[in-house]
Amino acid sequence: MKLIVAVIRPEVLSDVLEALFHADVRGVTISRVQGHGGEIEQVENYRGTTVKMALAEKVRLEIGVSNHFVEPTVAAIMTAARTGDVGDGKIMVLPVERIYRIRTGEHDQDAVTPLPQLTA
Amino acid sequence: MNNADIGWMLVSTALVLLMTPALGFFYGGMVRAKNALNTIMMSVMSLGPVTVLWALIGYSLAFAPGSPVVGGLSFAGLNGVGLQAQGTIPHALFMAFQGTFAIITAALISGAIVERMRFGAYLAFIMAWMVVVYAPVAHWVWGGGFLASAGALDFAGGAVVHVNAASAALVAAMVVGPRKDYGRQAILPHNVPFTLLGAGLLWCGWFGFNAGSALGATPIAALAFVNTMLAPSATLAVWTVLDLVRGGRVTAIGAATAIVVGLVAVTPAAGYIAPLSSLALGAIAAVPSYFALILRARTKLDDSLDVVAAHGVGGATGALLTGVFADAAWSGGASGLMSGNAGQILTQLYSVAAVLAYSGAATFVILKLIAVVMPLRSTGRTEGVGLDVTDHGEEAYTAGDGAILIPPAGIAARTAIESAPLREGAAS
Numbered sequence: 001m002k003l004i005v006a007v008i009r010p011e012v013l014s015d016v017l018e019a020l021f022h023a024d025v026r027g028v029t030i031s032r033v034q035g036h037g038g039e040i041e042q043v044e045n046y047r048g049t050t051v052k053m054a055l056a057e058k059v060r061l062e063i064g065v066s067n068h069f070v071e072p073t074v075a076a077i078m079t080a081a082r083t084g085d086v087g088d089g090k091i092m093v094l095p096v097e098r099i100y101r102i103r104t105g106e107h108d109q110d111a112v113t114p115l116p117q118l119t120a
Numbered sequence: 121m122n123n124a125d126i127g128w129m130l131v132s133t134a135l136v137l138l139m140t141p142a143l144g145f146f147y148g149g150m151v152r153a154k155n156a157l158n159t160i161m162m163s164v165m166s167l168g169p170v171t172v173l174w175a176l177i178g179y180s181l182a183f184a185p186g187s188p189v190v191g192g193l194s195f196a197g198l199n200g201v202g203l204q205a206q207g208t209i210p211h212a213l214f215m216a217f218q219g220t221f222a223i224i225t226a227a228l229i230s231g232a233i234v235e236r237m238r239f240g241a242y243l244a245f246i247m248a249w250m251v252v253v254y255a256p257v258a259h260w261v262w263g264g265g266f267l268a269s270a271g272a273l274d275f276a277g278g279a280v281v282h283v284n285a286a287s288a289a290l291v292a293a294m295v296v297g298p299r300k301d302y303g304r305q306a307i308l309p310h311n312v313p314f315t316l317l318g319a320g321l322l323w324c325g326w327f328g329f330n331a332g333s334a335l336g337a338t339p340i341a342a343l344a345f346v347n348t349m350l351a352p353s354a355t356l357a358v359w360t361v362l363d364l365v366r367g368g369r370v371t372a373i374g375a376a377t378a379i380v381v382g383l384v385a386v387t388p389a390a391g392y393i394a395p396l397s398s399l400a401l402g403a404i405a406a407v408p409s410y411f412a413l414i415l416r417a418r419t420k421l422d423d424s425l426d427v428v429a430a431h432g433v434g435g436a437t438g439a440l441l442t443g444v445f446a447d448a449a450w451s452g453g454a455s456g457l458m459s460g461n462a463g464q465i466l467t468q469l470y471s472v473a474a475v476l477a478y479s480g481a482a483t484f485v486i487l488k489l490i491a492v493v494m495p496l497r498s499t500g501r502t503e504g505v506g507l508d509v510t511d512h513g514e515e516a517y518t519a520g521d522g523a524i525l526i527p528p529a530g531i532a533a534r535t536a537i538e539s540a541p542l543r544e545g546a547a548s
Contacts, residue, residue, distance in 0.1 A: 011154075011504035014305045034521055043526070044513045055522025083501065 001096040001108060002070050006061040007035060007089040008081040013059050019080035020063075023072045026114045029062045039087030056087060064099050064112050125208040125336035129217055135328025136220035140167055140227050142325055146318025146376065147231050150425050153310040154506025155235045156516035162230035162242060166223045169243060170250050174219040181255035183218065188266035190256040208336050217332060218258070225281045226250045231425030232289035233296045235307075236503050239511040241496045245486060249288060253482045257284050257475055272471035273446055273454050273464065275344065276333035278388025278439040279475045286432025287479035289423060295487045298422030300500050307424075312372050319376035323352060326383045330390035343450060344390035347398035348383065354402030355382025362410050381409040381430050385438035388468075389445060392454050397445035405437045436472050443468035 008016055013030070020028060034055040042053040065073055074091055082088055101111040144163030151159045170178075177196055186192035195201050198215070206214040226246040233242065260267040261274045274280055301307055309315060330348040334341035359378030363370050385405035386398055393401065412429035423429070443465035446456035456464040487496065497503075502510040509515060 009504075011506075014301070018305075036522070041524075042509060042513075044509070044515065044523075046514065048528075050526040050528075051520075051523040052526055053522060054524045085501075 001099055001112060002065055002067065003094045003096045004061070004063045004065060004070065004073055004077075004091065005094060006063075006077050006081070006091045007033070007037075007058050008061065008077070009083070009087065009089060010057050010059050012081045012083070015080040016061070016077055019076040020073065023076040025063060025065070025069065025073050025076065027064065027112065031060050031062075033058050033060045037087055037089070039085070058089060064096060066109050066112050069112075121205045121210065122208040122336065125338075126210065126213065128337035128341065129209045129213055129332060129335065132328035132332025133213065133217045133220055135325045136217070136224065136332060137167070137325075139220075139322055139325035139329065140164070140224045142318050142321030143224060143227055144318070145314045146322060146380070147234065147315075147425050149311040149314025149316075149318065150309040150373070151234050152307060152506070153517055154508055154515075156310060156508065157512055157514055158239065158507035159230070159234045161239070161512065162234065163227040165243060166227040166246055169247050170223050170226050171219055173247055173251055174222045175215070178222055178251055178255040179215050179218065181251065182222075182258040183215075183263045185264070186259065188264075188269065189260070190265075191259045191263050214335070217335075218262075221258070221277060221281060221329075222250050222254050225254050225277075225285050228281070228285035228427060228431060229288045229292055231427040232293040232423045234424050235507065236299045236497045237292075237296050238495060238498050239507065241490055241494050244490050244494070245292070248486045248490070249483065252486060253288065253479050254280075254284065257479065260474070261471065267471045267474060270470060271464075271467050273392055273442050273456075273468065274388045274439065274471065275391040275442070276330045276387045278384070278435045278442065279471050282384045282387060282431040282435030283439065283472050283475050284479045286428050286430075286435060287476045288483040289427035290421075290432065291480045291483040292487060293421055293423040293428075295484060295491075296496050298420065299424065300503050302422040302424075303420065309373060312376075315376045316372055319379045323348075323379055323383060326387075330387060334391055340391045340452070343395070346395050347386050347390045347393060350395055351386030351389075351398040351402030351405070352379050352382030354399045355379070355385065355406045358403045358406035359410060362406065377409075377413070377426070377430060378406060381405060381434040384431050384434035385441070387435070388439045389442040392442060392447070392451040392456075393445040394447050394450045397447065397458070401438065401441045401445055404441060405434055408437050409434045436476075439468045439472050440465060 035058045036055055039056060044051055044053060063073060070093060074093065077091055098107055099111045100107045140163050144160035147163060148156050148160040175198055180193050180195035181191045184191040184193065184195040201211050201215050203210040203212060226249060229246065230242065258280050259265045261272060261280050262268065299307070327345055327348055331341045331345035334344055356375060356378045359374055360370050363374050382402045382405060385401060389398065389401055409429050412433045413426050416423060416426060416429050442456065444457040446454045446464060447459050448455040455461045490496065498507060498510065
């Protein structure tokens, strides 16, 4: 089991989610985050105040998957989130010690395998 | 001149002016957060260059004596537009009142091209459009042009304002093209309360728009005022029923839209029909616009904020129903089908068709000419980021986290150590 953490541009979120659903990835958690990754900073002006936005808006995805789902998941995010410019983000794959499904108490492989009747 | 008339027209002019920022909020609530400022600015900026052009040239083309097609240049640069009487109010006040109509008509078009048209190209477009399209069309109906001679009834601008803007909107949506996400991803309104606020302010301003079009504090102004209250309420009531039947729930965006549709529909009729007729007119007008909205969303036409369904369909319905309900007993002259003048409907149809055709064709030409000089729309990338940041260098909603102050040239930013004692001082 792995935890895939991806940081992407907010404007590609819909494309990434669409790609993930096409890759049969059913469980995902997202959060709106801010970060800095070497991209050109946006300069904004408010009356006499000029500011450089050093933190860019990003979206972080967290996806717990079984081992054979790692490659398709990474490929889906990589394709959908790439614009080719600095600031496209990162994908990190982390080892996971245990995963539990709270509703049933199932753990590990079973916990990240969607039930067939729930996926329809 | 009459001081009561002057007083009412001063108030009316201010009320109509308020409608343009109100439209900004009505539209601004319906777009995504990343385009909120851009969308509101499309309305707000109409208050600047369009007003200047109106004073310099537009007013003359609309209201100076001229041919049946366009006014002359005798009022250009406000020449001769002073405090002498125009009707019962000062000429300059009449110019200002009519100017507020030009401003909002230009701003209405923005609803069709939000979230992808470049701001510079948009400004160039509304400036050209006001001079080339709005001013002559206003002349046709209100400046003694050929539609006035034909006997078309347009009390406050069903054809001049709403059908005119909607025809331009339809063509602009087609020429600029759909948003890249249109029909592919859900595009949801980011602030529905803004839209309701805008609708409420529009209704309030519309009392100046319609009752002010009587051009004085007269009984006809009172009639137009009452009709402006009754017709949208009937539209809202019928819209509620349609919403309930169709989806089982009454929607807020639907209510905001219904108010605008009712106001649009009663605009050409306001000073010509009986109050009871305006209830009927408002109720009937809900139906075509309601279904036009649903139908439009199933097409490839990205008229993003439904200018065509609300203002085009609503305006045309209102213009035709004016030909049905106009009542000499109330209007003091004009009569329609219900009072035995069936031919009025054809005259109304003629006026709608003339405005529709000219506005659409001229809009196409203006946009194509602007496209020669500058691109009309943003690239896919900037569209994704949102036009607030790319076209204005501002964001509607930012906490300012991570913003680094760039001090003006020659002035060093204070360091954290320098400013720390100040913070302690403030706390004690």
